[in-house]
Amino acid sequence: MAEQEENSMIGYDPLAWMHEAEEEESPTRSAPLSAALPDDSAIFDDDMADAGVETEPGAALNAADLQPSADAETTGRIILEPLQNIQTVSQLHQQLRCMLDSCNKIDIDASAVSQIDTATLQLLLVLKLTAVKLRKEVNIDFPSEKFMEAADLLGVSEMLSVDQAVSGFF
Amino acid sequence: MTSRIVAVLNQKGGVGKTTTTVNLAHALARMGKKITVIDFDPQSHLAVALGVVSKQQTGIDEIMLGHATFTQQQIPVRENLNLIVAGPRLQEIEQLRESGSHRGDLLRKALAPGTDDRDLIFIDCPPSSGILVANALFAAEELLVPMTSDYLALQGLSHLMGTIKKFEAVLNKKYRLQIVMSRYIPTRRLSKDVVSTLKKYFPQQILATPVRETAALAECPSFGKTVFEYRPGWRSAKDFEALAGDFLAGRMM
Numbered sequence: 001m002a003e004q005e006e007n008s009m010i011g012y013d014p015l016a017w018m019h020e021a022e023e024e025e026s027p028t029r030s031a032p033l034s035a036a037l038p039d040d041s042a043i044f045d046d047d048m049a050d051a052g053v054e055t056e057p058g059a060a061l062n063a064a065d066l067q068p069s070a071d072a073e074t075t076g077r078i079i080l081e082p083l084q085n086i087q088t089v090s091q092l093h094q095q096l097r098c099m100l101d102s103c104n105k106i107d108i109d110a111s112a113v114s115q116i117d118t119a120t121l122q123l124l125l126v127l128k129l130t131a132v133k134l135r136k137e138v139n140i141d142f143p144s145e146k147f148m149e150a151a152d153l154l155g156v157s158e159m160l161s162v163d164q165a166v167s168g169f170f
Numbered sequence: 171m172t173s174r175i176v177a178v179l180n181q182k183g184g185v186g187k188t189t190t191t192v193n194l195a196h197a198l199a200r201m202g203k204k205i206t207v208i209d210f211d212p213q214s215h216l217a218v219a220l221g222v223v224s225k226q227q228t229g230i231d232e233i234m235l236g237h238a239t240f241t242q243q244q245i246p247v248r249e250n251l252n253l254i255v256a257g258p259r260l261q262e263i264e265q266l267r268e269s270g271s272h273r274g275d276l277l278r279k280a281l282a283p284g285t286d287d288r289d290l291i292f293i294d295c296p297p298s299s300g301i302l303v304a305n306a307l308f309a310a311e312e313l314l315v316p317m318t319s320d321y322l323a324l325q326g327l328s329h330l331m332g333t334i335k336k337f338e339a340v341l342n343k344k345y346r347l348q349i350v351m352s353r354y355i356p357t358r359r360l361s362k363d364v365v366s367t368l369k370k371y372f373p374q375q376i377l378a379t380p381v382r383e384t385a386a387l388a389e390c391p392s393f394g395k396t397v398f399e400y401r402p403g404w405r406s407a408k409d410f411e412a413l414a415g416d417f418l419a420g421r422m423m
Contacts, residue, residue: 008363008366008367009359009360009363010321010324010360010363010364010367013324013367014324014325014327014328015324015327015328015331015367015368015370015371017328018328018331018371019370019371107336109340111340141336141340142340
């Protein structure tokens with residue numbers, strides 16, 4: 001936690017992340033994504049099972065889909081594909097599991113979503129709830145109209161924190 | 171001639187967005203620059219501060235909805251200074267939920283034609299981070315962020331920078347960002363520490379003249395006057411005159 005020098009009237013520096021983001025190189029993920037997962041993702045898996053979402057733990061991962069940002073050790077970024085359904089949810093689960101492991105914050109770009117099913121929304125919901133438990137942050141950015149419609153229909157837009165989100169930009 | 175489009179924004183309330191827009195715009199207009207200010211807050215405080223109080227007057231709302239043009243909606247309020255009011259339907263735009271509509275792009279498209287004869291267009295944003303601010307971020311190339319010198323303003327700026335960086339990544343553009351220290355209390359040690367912290371993160375991005383907190387700046391909106399009309403020659407008028415010079419010359423702390 002970045003704190004100012006002793007004589008300063010400012011204790012915790014809320015802008016410190018800006019320098020950290022600039023200073024940190026974006027490291028490539030060298031560890032195999034299918035490697036044994038530590039506790040954080042295990043909690044996510046347990047929560048998924050509790051929620052009744054079936055995923056395939058061994059699903060192949062596409063590392064290119066993961067977009068570590070400049071401050072990759074703290075923030076992960078992922079772009080949702082236009083079509084999000086039961087066929088793609090396992091892969092998304094794996095990706096998010098890995099990110100939850102290595103990042104303190106996950107930004108999910110939902111601007112391109114043109115179709116999304118309940119399984120994916122449930123996955124995102126469990127991710128949000130798991131992140132809260134782990135004191136991590138998950139943001140769903142720029143949700144498309146279709147994303148918003150589906151979230152509203154299921155009554156989860158507030159829980160996903162997209163009820164006040166700006167949508168329909170793209 | 172291409173206009174500079176500047177969004178005056180900070181999602182925190184009470185930092186001096188409208189005061190900065192009104193008085194900086196008037197200072198620049200007095201220097202001969204052709205300025206248009208857009209009241210982009212449904213509360214219409216900018217218009218009131220410039221003495222325009224009609225609630226039925228349409229403005230940027232109708233331009234964004236495609237029913238009027240930028241040129242048609244400008245009201246000359248001072249020499250070289252035009253105003254586009256918010257309009258009664260701006261609030262509706264914030265709540266639009268039409269499927270497939272590109273709500274974030276409405277202002278950018280609205281400002282595309284007819285702005286060439288203006289040197290500067292200032293968009294006075296509402297104190298929020300919703301659809302209207304997103305529209306301003308789409309439309310503007312420059313951001314002017316008024317900042318008070320207190321801790322919570324720093325906290326708010328941290329949040330704002332997160333939003334701005336997301337937009338930069340998604341829109342693939344880099345804003346020219348300038349900070350103006352407003353409501354500055356020079357006798358407070360905290361003020362100096364806030365400025366010193368800001369300098370660390372925003373080198374050469376803080377306009378050289380801080381605008382000091384005065385009673386006159388709080389009073390003049392109720393008379394529909396800028397500080398140059400309400401208290402000409404006073405400290406605040408001098409601050410804004412100097413600030414306008416900094417803004418044009420790119421003079422920073």
